[in-house]
Amino acid sequence: MSSHFIKESDFAAFLAGLIKEKKVVGPVAKTSRQQEKFVFAQLERGEDLRLDYDVTILPPKKEFFPTQQDLVRFDGPRREGCVTPEEKVLFGVHFYDVKALDMTDLLFQERNDDRNYTARREAATVVISNIQKVSPRAFWSSIGAEIQPQGHDAWLSRIAGGYVLEPRTPKGAALLRFGKFATATPAQIAAARQANDAVAAQCPERLQGTSESNARKVRAAFGQEELWTKLAEDCFSCGSCNTVCPTCYCFDVQDWWNVDQKSGARTRYWDSCLTEDFAKISLGAGATENFRESRGERFRHRFMRKAAYLNEKLGGPACVGCGRCSAACTADIADPTAVINNIPEA
Amino acid sequence: MPAPTPCRCATPSPDQDQKENIFLPREANIIRVEKTTEMERILTLRLADGSQMKFEPGQILEVGLMGYGEIPIGLASSPTRTNTFDIVVRSVGRVSQAINTLGKGDTLLIRGPWGHGFPLENLRGHDLLIIAGGIGLCPTRSLIQYALDRRQEFKRFSLFYGARDPQQQLFTADLADWRKSKDVDYHETVDKSDPTWKGNVGVITTLFSKTKIDPGTRVVICGPPIMFKFVIREIDKLGIPHQNVFVDLERRMKCGVGKCGHCQMNDKYVCTDGPVFAFSEIERLEEAI
Numbered sequence: 113m114s115s116h117f118i119k120e121s122d123f124a125a126f127l128a129g130l131i132k133e134k135k136v137v138g139p140v141a142k143t144s145r146q147q148e149k150f151v152f153a154q155l156e157r158g159e160d161l162r163l164d165y166d167v168t169i170l171p172p173k174k175e176f177f178p179t180q181q182d183l184v185r186f187d188g189p190r191r192e193g194c195v196t197p198e199e200k201v202l203f204g205v206h207f208y209d210v211k212a213l214d215m216t217d218l219l220f221q222e223r224n225d226d227r228n229y230t231a232r233r234e235a236a237t238v239v240i241s242n243i244q245k246v247s248p249r250a251f252w253s254s255i256g257a258e259i260q261p262q263g264h265d266a267w268l269s270r271i272a273g274g275y276v277l278e279p280r281t282p283k284g285a286a287l288l289r290f291g292k293f294a295t296a297t298p299a300q301i302a303a304a305r306q307a308n309d310a311v312a313a314q315c316p317e318r319l320q321g322t323s324e325s326n327a328r329k330v331r332a333a334f335g336q337e338e339l340w341t342k343l344a345e346d347c348f349s350c351g352s353c354n355t356v357c358p359t360c361y362c363f364d365v366q367d368w369w370n371v372d373q374k375s376g377a378r379t380r381y382w383d384s385c386l387t388e389d390f391a392k393i394s395l396g397a398g399a400t401e402n403f404r405e406s407r408g409e410r411f412r413h414r415f416m417r418k419a420a421y422l423n424e425k426l427g428g429p430a431c432v433g434c435g436r437c438s439a440a441c442t443a444d445i446a447d448p449t450a451v452i453n454n455i456p457e458a
Numbered sequence: 459m460p461a462p463t464p465c466r467c468a469t470p471s472p473d474q475d476q477k478e479n480i481f482l483p484r485e486a487n488i489i490r491v492e493k494t495t496e497m498e499r500i501l502t503l504r505l506a507d508g509s510q511m512k513f514e515p516g517q518i519l520e521v522g523l524m525g526y527g528e529i530p531i532g533l534a535s536s537p538t539r540t541n542t543f544d545i546v547v548r549s550v551g552r553v554s555q556a557i558n559t560l561g562k563g564d565t566l567l568i569r570g571p572w573g574h575g576f577p578l579e580n581l582r583g584h585d586l587l588i589i590a591g592g593i594g595l596c597p598t599r600s601l602i603q604y605a606l607d608r609r610q611e612f613k614r615f616s617l618f619y620g621a622r623d624p625q626q627q628l629f630t631a632d633l634a635d636w637r638k639s640k641d642v643d644y645h646e647t648v649d650k651s652d653p654t655w656k657g658n659v660g661v662i663t664t665l666f667s668k669t670k671i672d673p674g675t676r677v678v679i680c681g682p683p684i685m686f687k688f689v690i691r692e693i694d695k696l697g698i699p700h701q702n703v704f705v706d707l708e709r710r711m712k713c714g715v716g717k718c719g720h721c722q723m724n725d726k727y728v729c730t731d732g733p734v735f736a737f738s739e740i741e742r743l744e745e746a747i
Contacts, residue, residue, distance in 0.1 A: 183481035186524040191567075193479035223730055224480045224715040334744045362719030365481075365712055367527045376525050378481065385719060393710045396497055396550035401683075403709055403723070403745070413722075421725035 113285060116293035117300045119274040126291025127158030130201065133290070137175055138203040139165040152202070163204050163270065167247035167434055171358030172202055172209050173216055176232040180381045183228060183365065187375035194377075195227045197235035201287070204241040204268070207308075208252040208432040210261035212358030213238070215426050217263055219361055222425075228380075233263075237283045242269040242304070243311045249435030251317035251449050256428040258323065269304035276304035317435065317449045323428045325457065330419040332458035337408065343451060344411035346443035351384025353414065353437035353446040359430045360384075385417070386410050411445075419452060480715050483522065483567035489542060491562055494628050498548045498593070499558055500534070503566060510541040515600035516575025516706060516734045519568050520714040521545060526556040530711035530729065532597030533571060538607040546596040546628065572714045576601045576678060576704060576734050584676045584702075585614040589689055591662055591681025595619055595628050597706050597733070598680045602632075602642070609641050616643040616669055620662035620681070623650045643669055666692045673697040679737075680706035686747045690737070703737035707746070 118126055130136055136155045139162050141148050150165035152172050182194040205213075213233075220229035240261065266284030269276045276296050279285035296304075319326070333339060354360045364383040369376035383390065390410070391403040404410050422430040431448055438447035445451075485506035492500040505511055515536055522528030529551070535544035549558045557566065586605055590598040605615050617636065621627045627648075636644040645665040647658040658664060662685060673696055679689055686705060693703055709721035709728040716730030724743040726732065740746040 183479070184483070184524070189565075191482065191524060193482045195479050220717065222716075224717070225478065226480055226715070226717055227478050228481065361717070363713075363717070364720075365527070365718065367522075367525050369525050378524065378527070380718075383719070385722075391710050391720060393708075394550045396548060409745075416724075417722075421722075424725075 113279045115278045115296035115301050117296040118291050118293050122292040129290040135200040163241050164244045166245040182377040182379050184378040195231050197231035199235050201237045203239045207261045210264045211432045214262045215359050238264040240264045240267045242308045246314045249438035250315050252433030253312040253315040254319040255433040259428045269307045271303040319449045320453050327420040327423050329458045333455050340412040341408035344407040347407045351386045352440040354384035356436035356440040483569045485565050486568045488564050502542050502544050504542045513571035514575035515604045517571035518573050519570040527553045529553045534596040534599045536600050536603035581676045582611045585672050586612045587616045587675050588678045589618045591620045591685040594680035618665040619646045624655045663688050663692050677703045700738040706734050
């Protein structure tokens with residue numbers, strides 16, 4: 113598909129037109145402890161969109177896999193499923209988060225298609241925007257670099273004087289009618305490419321090795337109990353690393369009742385494999401069995417999941433280098449570059 | 459920048475989506491209840507729409523009640539029997555306790571059957587040894603019944619069953635039949651005896667000396683995690699290759715459809731890749747046994 117250019121001065125009108133007609137979710141600023149952070153939220157005004165964000169607190173997967181999501185609602189003996197696809201435009205996603213969506217797309221779809229996720233996903237239009245500011249813990253240029261983002265409908269790049277929009281699908285091309293777009297010149301296309309390529313050198317952190325060598329050495333280190341116990345020594349088992357991760361998709365399912373004690377729902381909630389009771393079962397009479405009892409075992413499980421277990425299925429690691437876990441971890445022990453770089457080669 | 463990629467298919471209609479919702483359960487009626495121990499009840503169920511549920515021995519169901527939740531339970535009867543199916547519910551938590559307050563005529567909600575059961579193709583035409591410890595008798599009963607109903611498909615059929623004490627024995631009517639049956643070479647033991655018990659006392663591995671097991675035998679094992687290690691030692695002494703040994707594993711399963719992550723064991727999901735695995739497939743997987 114061809115590339116299109118919109119002038120900076122016409123961009124606000126484009127956004128306003130889009131927001132008027134469609135639900136648009138994009139990165140907006142949120143001040144937390146006197147610091148400017150960013151979140152994906154529904155845009156009410158185009159001015160709120162902050163394409164100069166570095167990274168959002170939570171990844172955009174929440175738009176398709178909400179932190180809590182009803183699966184089945186009931187009222188007495190009546191039950192109904194809750195698959196609720198909603199058309200929306202997810203605008204301004206960084207490419208690493210789209211790579212993560214590609215993973216959750218596959219994982220929710222394979223074997224037993226979970227329409228609670230995939231129907232929402234299919235109803236969305238995803239627009240990538242180039243990274244204008246790099247977050248302090250990012251390492252996306254050195255992990256799974258061989259894998260390109262797939263599940264997007266258009267790619268927006270900021271260049272001098274405006275933006276280049278490259279539709280990838282008919283859904284992406286359908287956005288053109290909202291703004292004054294002209295066919296992009298070869299120079300503008302080259303500038304867009306340059307804007308995307310140049311930023312890769314700015315990642316502050318770096319994962320060494322290849323996807324294969326890292327998978328091999330992380331797997332080979334499985335039996336080193338002392339290593340994992342030491343790495344997890346300061347772990348609070350809080351699950352923050354899971355919560356902010358764009359590729360984590362574990363969930364718990366709980367039923368609840370409304371106050372009428374007649375109706376209620378079966379709801380799924382994000383869950384975290386770092387928490388103590390994640391793999392714990394009841395044996396009755398107060399006895400339990402925990403299949404990953406120690407912090408070291410749980411910490412190791414996360415790294416196996418990110419660097420090794422899913423690689424065959426996904427074609428690479430289940431980590432996109434966003435650096436959210438590194439920043440979210442209170443004890444600062446979750447950084448994949450710090451952990452994996454320090455595991456010796458197998 | 460990446461090459462363009464095709465978009466996914468058009469969104470199906472919401473009606474179709476609700477039908478395809480993998481979390482929407484169907485109804486099954488309780489047609490028989492038998493209290494088998496202090497903590498366990500056998501429930502015989504029939505699908506409310508009258509249809510026959512298709513399943514393989516060893517597969518699991520998610521069983522529950524709205525407002526309480528769901529629990530994973532192995533099917534405890536063979537698909538060769540009538541259009542009913544059995545499950546055993548041990549009262550241990552909120553859901554199982556709620557289910558065990560129900561009686562004949564009440565309705566349960568089920569999803570499934572899910573997962574891979576016992577590999578019948580691989581078992582047929584060979585000697586079969588089933589080793590069940592404790593509540594491990596429930597899922598293996600689906601295969602025991604199958605082997606008894608299709609006895610000609612198997613050569614020698616041996617069954618070892620171990621319980622903590624005589625009061626913990628499950629399916630006591632079946633046990634009485636198996637003791638007398640010429641179709642199964644049945645051996646049982648209890649870890650701790652009581653004055654009523656006349657049989658073998660000791661761990662389940664003590665039963666290996668009671669009968670002859672050929673190295674070509676196909677072996678199925680289900681029991682508490684600690685049991686596997688000791689049973690495998692005996693299997694190795696007999697020279698049975700590990701690809702002919704099948705283990706039925708338990709984990710914390712939540713969704714039953716290979717999504718929620720709780721039952722993950724190394725790179726496998728026990729609910730969908732298992733719960734039955736060839737031992738050769740998992741023996742080198744850390745966290746498996």
